Amino acid sequence: MTFSPFSGDLVPVSDPLEAALQALGDSFDQLVFLKEEIHHFLSAGLSDDLSDLLHTIREAQNLVGADHSALNAEGRWSVPVPHWIENAPPPERIVFTLTGAEDHCLAVPFSEGWLVFWGKVQPFTSGDASLAEMVATLVGTALLSRHAQRKLMEHQLSLRERNLASRIWQQLVPTQVRCIEPYHLDLVFEPAEDVGGDFYLSVGNWLAVGDISGKGLPAALFTAMFMASLPIAFQHPSGISAMEVSLHELLERSEMFATLALLHIDAQGQFQLLNYGHPPILHLRRSSTVGEYRAVAPPLGTFRLDQMILQHGQFEPGDMMCLYTDGLIEAQDGAGELYQITRLKENLSKSKTIWDAKNIIVESLASYRVTDDFTLMLLEYRPPQTYTVTVPMEGLEGMEHFIKTQCSDCTQLEMVCLAIHEFVLNAARHGGAQSIRLEVFEHEKTYALRVTDDGSPFDIRTKEPYPPGELREGGYGILIIKKALPKVDYRQTDQGHNETTFELQKGFL
């Protein structure tokens, strides 16, 4: 007896020729069936559920003359199956029976599962097996394709989330930071591939570096909260405490936490620190010793202390402070050795300025692999060097020596000295200044030379020099100043003094 695909009836087989013809017909039917199914999968694609695959399997079930069929994909059955099928281990190859089978069955494995047909009056034939094998290959390929599609979709979603997190972060966290005088501030930030939770900011006398646990959108959203709330918190005496309460609760509820280092500085070099679970803040003194200000409060989002614990200190001129996140000290070299605080301290000790420190640390990281965000914030207390000229004056050699000493990297020093000489003479002779103070602020690539005088208001920017080449007995001072010091700023102080600041380029030829 065999199965007619056209009628679905069982037909008795009377002789070998008829059987051969029937088998040939079956093969043709199977071929047509497979052709249609393959075409269907290729042209229509797959729906997200298994309905298409189960429909194909049922069609195959009809073709092989079985009463039942089932699909086991990723360990789960598509329909309830008898206990002897449920208990059977997945076959490693096509089999015509299973251990404890109570019925004829045909089981075919594929890459991520197996198919089983059962409930046939007669044993399954090799033709049935061929068809089942082809269907299993088709189903396995379809499942793999669907799996790959799902993975691709997940990857695209993840990429979109990462891009979104990155955009949020870039909108919120500044690329440059500034701080009050007389401090220098520099920053290195290297984001991880998945945007992490590092953030930093400087507002007035406050500096902050933080690190939120986790990555992606949740970290970006908490970054937004910190970036919004910290500037407000800095404005009020109890603001930081209020922020701590608010963000602690939100972080705790989200099962996240954040480390945070807050630093308050003033113009006289006094500082206050708050360290919530952040890596030790390093204080490099001019004596080359490095002090540590360790965390005295747990990370926000873990548990709260009853009161804030402030640490106090005093900078001496030339002192540096280093705030950073764990991405830096957890960088690993090829042998798996961590960068660690000791290496950071060593490199800080070799540095004379924050720019030295930045370069030395960045160079030392070249042989390390940084896997997380890392932030390095370097602060230097550098009160300006001052020199005061009082009128009447008998010469300006002392002032020029001061400029040459303090602006030694400015290679056009002779012209700078001459221009300042002219400016000071002008303030005394034409502005009636009695006291003229010079201050030099050193920056990474420039010096700021500020001249403050108590003479009558004089804004050099508004003065036009006489054209050169005329036979005049005066007016050359302004021309020299304009030629030698083209970058200049001016303001009147609250006391009504002239404050003129010239920018000098280092290495300027």
Added chain:
Amino acid sequence: MHVNEENTPYVCQLSGRLDAFAVAKLKEQVGVSQSDLILDLCEVNFIDSSAIAWLIGLYKQSRISGRSFTIRGLQDTVRLILEITGVYDILPIQR
């Protein structure tokens, strides 16, 4: 400052800084109304706008009085300042 008074024209050798403070003193000692003048600046290493104005003034006086006035011996820094201020090609500088 050294003024050679034995010869005519007068050769006035200056050294060091030729600035507003030095010029204030030189104005009383150096002039071109009585004789021709050669101003030797080979040992002058600094010059400011007051000194330039003084040099221009000497040159004007010489033209009025009909005396000759020559500047010589410029150090590079001094020449540069005269060039920047545009008087290098105006003043009677011995090249």
